[in-house]
Amino acid sequence: MTVSRALTIAGSDSGGGAGIQADLKTFQELGVFGMTAITAVTAQNTLGVQGVYPLTLEALKTQIDSVAEDLSPHAIKTGMLFNADMIRLVSQQIVHYGWENIIVDPVMVAKGGQSLLQEEADEALITSLLPLAKVITPNIPEAEVLTGMEIRTLDHRKDAAKRLVDLGAKNVMVKGGHDSTNDVVTDLLYDGHTFHLFEGERKETKHTHGTGCTFAAAITAEISKGNNVLDAIQTAKAFIQSAIEDQLGFGSGHGPTNHWAYNKRNVYR
Ligand SMILES: Nc1ncnc2c1ncn2[C@@H]1O[C@H](COP(=O)(O)OP(=O)(O)OP(=O)(O)O)[C@@H](O)[C@H]1O
Numbered sequence: 016m017t018v019s020r021a022l023t024i025a026g027s028d029s030g031g032g033a034g035i036q037a038d039l040k041t042f043q044e045l046g047v048f049g050m051t052a053i054t055a056v057t058a059q060n061t062l063g064v065q066g067v068y069p070l071t072l073e074a075l076k077t078q079i080d081s082v083a084e085d086l087s088p089h090a091i092k093t094g095m096l097f098n099a100d101m102i103r104l105v106s107q108q109i110v111h112y113g114w115e116n117i118i119v120d121p122v123m124v125a126k127g128g129q130s131l132l133q134e135e136a137d138e139a140l141i142t143s144l145l146p147l148a149k150v151i152t153p154n155i156p157e158a159e160v161l162t163g164m165e166i167r168t169l170d171h172r173k174d175a176a177k178r179l180v181d182l183g184a185k186n187v188m189v190k191g192g193h194d195s196t197n198d199v200v201t202d203l204l205y206d207g208h209t210f211h212l213f214e215g216e217r218k219e220t221k222h223t224h225g226t227g228c229t230f231a232a233a234i235t236a237e238i239s240k241g242n243n244v245l246d247a248i249q250t251a252k253a254f255i256q257s258a259i260e261d262q263l264g265f266g267s268g269h270g271p272t273n274h275w276a277y278n279k280r281n282v283y284r
Pocket residue numbers: 124125126153154155190191192193200201202215216217218219220223224225226227228230252255256259
């Protein structure tokens with residue numbers, strides 16, 4: 016039996032709800048062996064980000080090499096990459112190892128508004144990493160930065176997705192969490208030919224810290240198993256919906272989602 020293996024290249028969240036921690040919990044829940052290359056350590060809780068401590072480029076490169084040379088990941092997720100040099104390094108490593116199952120979550124800003132990516136790094140994200148992505152998962156503000164266009168409607172999101180495919184991403188998932196105009200949350204996927212909508216009931220809650228990381232990690236886990244992008248997103252959507260609905264409810268700010276809710280539902284259904 017081949018054990019599916021996924022690598023996450025991202026920042027550490029001491030609060031455990033986002034970043035590397037969310038990714039590993041999600042991989043584990045979906046039966047995938049998780050590995051990590053840490054870009055930065057953040058001091059974070061549900062109230063915000065109290066500190067960001069980037070690792071050196073050498074530390075990041077050596078972690079990726081160690082995993083690549085012995086453990087052969089089947090899919091790779093990127094999250095918080097902190098600056099342009101790290102983005103370029105990660106892109107070079109992806110090309111060097113010939114990795115194709117790349118899921119890019121273009122993390123820019125934390126829930127509380129603190130920046131997790133230096134502003135001048137946007138260009139490196141667009142030119143170096145985006146063309147390597149099998150799937151890129153921007154939220155609406157991230158899609159606005161990446162395309163330079165204002166996004167107010169679903170049609171705007173479709174235009175943005177088309178632009179990101181033109182820039183080289185194979186599949187673009189523009190998430191709808193930030194569009195609170197509706198009782199239904201709609202995520203939009205463009206695969207270069209067709210638009211696909213993934214809908215879920217909007218839960219009125221402030222406990223959504225790490226939704227983006229968790230969703231992209233679930234897509235990565237499913238792709239590492241050999242599933243196609245559409246099936247992977249279908250499972251990821253069910254996973255994040257359960258994680259948001261089954262609230263943990265702790266922390267005075269934006270609390271984490273429940274990473275074990277999906278399996279709890281499946282076991283006790
Ligand atoms: N209140 C909600 N109820 C149901 N689903 C939600 C809600 N908020 C976000 N989602 C879902 O969670 C996933 C992540 O979407 P979102 O747009 O929130 O990403 P994100 O902005 O990167 O995350 P974050 O806001 O935590 O940084 C999507 O599938 C989205 O539809």
